Amino acid sequence: MTETRTSAGAPPDIPTGRSRRVRGRPLLYTSYAQDMALLDTPAKKVSTGLLVLVAFALAVLLQDRSLEVLAGAYVLAIGAIGLNIVTGYAGQVSLGHAFFVAIGAYTAAALSGPPDGENVGYGVAELWIWLPAAGLVAAAAGVLVAPLATRLRGLYLAVVTLGLVFLGEHIFKEWQELTGGPGVGREAAIPQLLGVRLDQDGPLGTKEQLLYTLMLTLLIVFAVAARNLARSRIGRAFAAIRDRDIAAAVIGVPLTRYKVLAFGVSSFYAGCAGGLLYTISGYVEPGSFNLLLSVQFIAMVLIGGVATVSGAIAGALFISLLQPVTRSLPALVPFISGDTTQTPNVFQVETVLYGLLIVLFLIFEPRGLFGLWIRVRNYWKSWPFSY
Amino acid sequence: MKSRYAVTVVAIAALLSACGVFRGDDQGSGGGPAAQAPGVTTEPCPSAVDRNKGCIYLGTISDLTSGPFAALAVPITDAQKAFWARVNKAGGIGGKYEVDVTRYVKDNKYNPEVHRQVYNEIKDQVLGLAQTLGSPTTAAIIGDLKANNVVSAPASWTSAWEFEDVIVETGSNYCVEAMNSVDYAVDTYQVKSVMAVHLAGDYGADAAAGAKAAAERSGLTFTHVETPTGATEQGRAITEITKNKPDLVILTTGPADAATIVGQSAAAGYKGRFIGTGPTWNPALLQSPAAPALKALYEQSAPGKPWDADTPGHKAMREALPGVTPNDGYTSGWAWAYPMKAALDAMVAGGNVSRSGLLAAVKTLKTVDYEGMLPAEAGNFADPSAVFRQTLINKVDDKATTGVTMVKDFFTGPTAQAYTFDGPCFSKL
Numbered sequence A: 001m002t003e004t005r006t007s008a009g010a011p012p013d014i015p016t017g018r019s020r021r022v023r024g025r026p027l028l029y030t031s032y033a034q035d036m037a038l039l040d041t042p043a044k045k046v047s048t049g050l051l052v053l054v055a056f057a058l059a060v061l062l063q064d065r066s067l068e069v070l071a072g073a074y075v076l077a078i079g080a081i082g083l084n085i086v087t088g089y090a091g092q093v094s095l096g097h098a099f100f101v102a103i104g105a106y107t108a109a110a111l112s113g114p115p116d117g118e119n120v121g122y123g124v125a126e127l128w129i130w131l132p133a134a135g136l137v138a139a140a141a142g143v144l145v146a147p148l149a150t151r152l153r154g155l156y157l158a159v160v161t162l163g164l165v166f167l168g169e170h171i172f173k174e175w176q177e178l179t180g181g182p183g184v185g186r187e188a189a190i191p192q193l194l195g196v197r198l199d200q201d202g203p204l205g206t207k208e209q210l211l212y213t214l215m216l217t218l219l220i221v222f223a224v225a226a227r228n229l230a231r232s233r234i235g236r237a238f239a240a241i242r243d244r245d246i247a248a249a250v251i252g253v254p255l256t257r258y259k260v261l262a263f264g265v266s267s268f269y270a271g272c273a274g275g276l277l278y279t280i281s282g283y284v285e286p287g288s289f290n291l292l293l294s295v296q297f298i299a300m301v302l303i304g305g306v307a308t309v310s311g312a313i314a315g316a317l318f319i320s321l322l323q324p325v326t327r328s329l330p331a332l333v334p335f336i337s338g339d340t341t342q343t344p345n346v347f348q349v350e351t352v353l354y355g356l357l358i359v360l361f362l363i364f365e366p367r368g369l370f371g372l373w374i375r376v377r378n379y380w381k382s383w384p385f386s387y
Numbered sequence B: 001m002k003s004r005y006a007v008t009v010v011a012i013a014a015l016l017s018a019c020g021v022f023r024g025d026d027q028g029s030g031g032g033p034a035a036q037a038p039g040v041t042t043e044p045c046p047s048a049v050d051r052n053k054g055c056i057y058l059g060t061i062s063d064l065t066s067g068p069f070a071a072l073a074v075p076i077t078d079a080q081k082a083f084w085a086r087v088n089k090a091g092g093i094g095g096k097y098e099v100d101v102t103r104y105v106k107d108n109k110y111n112p113e114v115h116r117q118v119y120n121e122i123k124d125q126v127l128g129l130a131q132t133l134g135s136p137t138t139a140a141i142i143g144d145l146k147a148n149n150v151v152s153a154p155a156s157w158t159s160a161w162e163f164e165d166v167i168v169e170t171g172s173n174y175c176v177e178a179m180n181s182v183d184y185a186v187d188t189y190q191v192k193s194v195m196a197v198h199l200a201g202d203y204g205a206d207a208a209a210g211a212k213a214a215a216e217r218s219g220l221t222f223t224h225v226e227t228p229t230g231a232t233e234q235g236r237a238i239t240e241i242t243k244n245k246p247d248l249v250i251l252t253t254g255p256a257d258a259a260t261i262v263g264q265s266a267a268a269g270y271k272g273r274f275i276g277t278g279p280t281w282n283p284a285l286l287q288s289p290a291a292p293a294l295k296a297l298y299e300q301s302a303p304g305k306p307w308d309a310d311t312p313g314h315k316a317m318r319e320a321l322p323g324v325t326p327n328d329g330y331t332s333g334w335a336w337a338y339p340m341k342a343a344l345d346a347m348v349a350g351g352n353v354s355r356s357g358l359l360a361a362v363k364t365l366k367t368v369d370y371e372g373m374l375p376a377e378a379g380n381f382a383d384p385s386a387v388f389r390q391t392l393i394n395k396v397d398d399k400a401t402t403g404v405t406m407v408k409d410f411f412t413g414p415t416a417q418a419y420t421f422d423g424p425c426f427s428k429l
Helices: A002-008 A032-036 A042-061 A064-089 A097-112 A127-151 A154-174 A207-230 A233-243 A245-250 A255-281 A291-304 A309-327 A346-364 A368-381 B002-018 B070-089 B112-122 B135-139 B142-147 B159-163 B174-189 B201-218 B235-244 B255-267 B283-287 B291-297 B312-320 B328-350 B355-362 B414-418
Strands: B035-037 B054-062 B097-100 B105-107 B128-133 B152-155 B193-198 B221-226 B248-252 B273-276 B298-302 B391-396 B404-411
Touching: A042 A064, A042 A207, A064 A097, A064 A207, A064 A233, A064 A255, A064 A291, A064 A309, A097 A127, A097 A154, A097 A255, A097 A291, A127 A154, A127 A255, A154 A291, A207 A233, A207 A255, A207 A309, A233 A245, A233 A255, A245 A255, A255 B112, A291 A309, A291 A346, A291 A368, A309 A346, A309 A368, B054 B070, B054 B112, B070 B097, B070 B128, B070 B312, B070 B328, B097 B328, B105 B112, B112 B135, B128 B135, B128 B328, B135 B152, B135 B201, B152 B328, B159 B174, B159 B201, B174 B193, B174 B201, B174 B248, B174 B273, B174 B298, B174 B391, B174 B404, B174 B414, B193 B201, B193 B235, B201 B221, B201 B248, B201 B414, B221 B235, B235 B255, B248 B255, B255 B273, B255 B283, B255 B291, B283 B291, B291 B298, B298 B404, B312 B328, B328 B355
Parallel strands: B054 B097, B054 B105, B054 B128, B128 B152, B193 B221, B193 B248, B248 B273, B273 B298
Antiparallel strands: B298 B391, B391 B404
16 A cells, blocks of 8 residues: 555655666665565575475476375465464464364265265366365354454464364264265265366376376465465454554454454465365364364464464475374384384374474474574575674 | 574475375376285385386275274284285285285274275275275275275175175175074074164165064064264163163174173163174173173174184184284185285286276186185185075183184075065165
8 A cells, every 4th residue: 555655746855656777785675665565685586586496396296106205285374374363363273173174074065976976966066166165164163253353362362263173073963965974984075177178197197296287276375375465464464463452442443343254264275275185085073174184274374383374384395294203214214213103203203203393392482484594594594704 | 593493394395205295206106107906016015025027005994003903903904914925925816916904094983984084095006906995984985995996805794795796795694683583592492573773874784684584484583783982972772771681682793882881781671682693792792790791691603713713724724823813804814805805816817907907807706715704615715606605603611712612604594595685685675
């Protein structure tokens, strides 16, 4: 808004519009547009571009199994960004993320499932229909729940959203036509784009390559959308509410509207992530949407870095890659067994590591992986005079 | 500081190359250029007896840690390792291959979603599955098994497997087992009402459907209660039993669930009979608080004879597993491996060592040599309409090695005899 007003050009001493950048001075901004830009330094532009290129190149470089893991990580990253919007940016602690993920997963599965199958199905396998639908249904549920958030704060809100997970768990276990019931489950959503099944090997690549590319593209779309939301008026309102809701109300931020919006957008992300997540393995069981899933999302946000989109992505990658990395331990550390019937095995090591890492991060680097990155960046910024 | 980064980079690079992350080094099948078909190599097995033989890799997906059948699944898996070790020692498959069932062992936690995930992890590395535990879990991968001709030995007895070519099942299904149990109870205890207490899905619902068919034939009143897994989740089932007081309860749950149901129903004054399907029993239940109630009220129906039966197969199993605590998980696991061995033998003899060759070999099997553990006609895979219909009844006996002794040898009840299998039983519940 500020930019548009300046570009209308009233006071002569404020530079208008997109003025030229000064060479060799990356941190000198000569207009509001530069200051507010998504990628505000040339270094960021180059490195982000490279990162995206490398990420797409991985589709032809990595093994199918690794691509499958990364595709899952990208979907979880979409979910983590969603949680970061409501918990990180708007400061409303939510333990109910698994509930919204479940709504998305089942909306997508029901829409794309075969109409004559064992479970509810409408035969709409096109991704561009069921994905927004999954998001919207979850968002509607989020908006329904949001009035609670406007009346509650902090720990009370956390406990109420925790209740959502248990409510959801019960509903999804009992609603057998939709979910197949506990211990049975159902086929997940079918990813089909303009008639091309993405969960089958085809002329365009293997199943894993197709899914990887799809998830990466969607992650970029969702991440850019979240970044844009965060640096808009809405994002600033979220931050104001997070930092002190009474003060925000006093300066004219409508609390109810923005809290409802935060829950709605966050649930939309969760719903989309839910719809996509289970297309990779192709099967979904109602027991998956428990408190542990919510906690995992919180861990991604905490380990990655609160209120940063790149942090949420890093956290999701970290949590998802922890498992395959520990699974490869038996090849390197001979006394750890890959066989579940022996002790110590990788699965035990994995459980221990998971808890240990959360504890260590919260103690030594509360800003998460994003904080680590800031440290590394600052070290090299002042190099060779850093100490 | 700089050296620390260097060390990190080197470590990450080493780790990535160690797990074979990069595309192209051994994409697809398990053995690089030496591979012939998925899961078949000319290289010897990792723990080969004879290093001149090739290797056939079979996957195992079982309930190894936290699921309701872990107490049975670990012995099943161990018995199958011993079974294939014995096969390898005796010259392998057709003198050309040995079989490895130790490299691809995965835990499904008795969860269909996890089952599908771990199956995706190993499916390109194995020729077939030596074990896929559970009915609803295997149902989650059956589409892929059929699409890729992955011949699999189930660790479950649902009637759906009678209609799947890729599944080489052993022994009677739960549906037949429950029919025979109800017929047995009608003869022995003159029961007038039956309640089936069962888990959801193909396992529990299959037995309940069998009990329903037998009850309808004998004019008994029939009710059924679905119950979740977990010893603390059985409240509703116990209330239904003590409220309705059926003469006979057919149980299809996990062992811990069964003990809770029997123990607490008896404590609440229930005096009827319980007959549980094979997987409801675990000798450890004799140490549980429910032991007296189990001894008084419970019998186990089973698709095969218990641990200390006197057949060459049982004897070979006991010799191959010295020093283990006897458990009929071992017995079932051992017996389940015979049809797979017969199919592999036929495949290698036929010369087409591949997934389609194995499936074709399965379809030629008219009998399987179970070394006396089961009648040879139980292994008829050539005739899709052939359904093996004999089960037996065990009673709890704390002097027996696995806590049960046989009270009725292999028999076919009148219901099972007359029943026409035209689809999975559980769809008719």
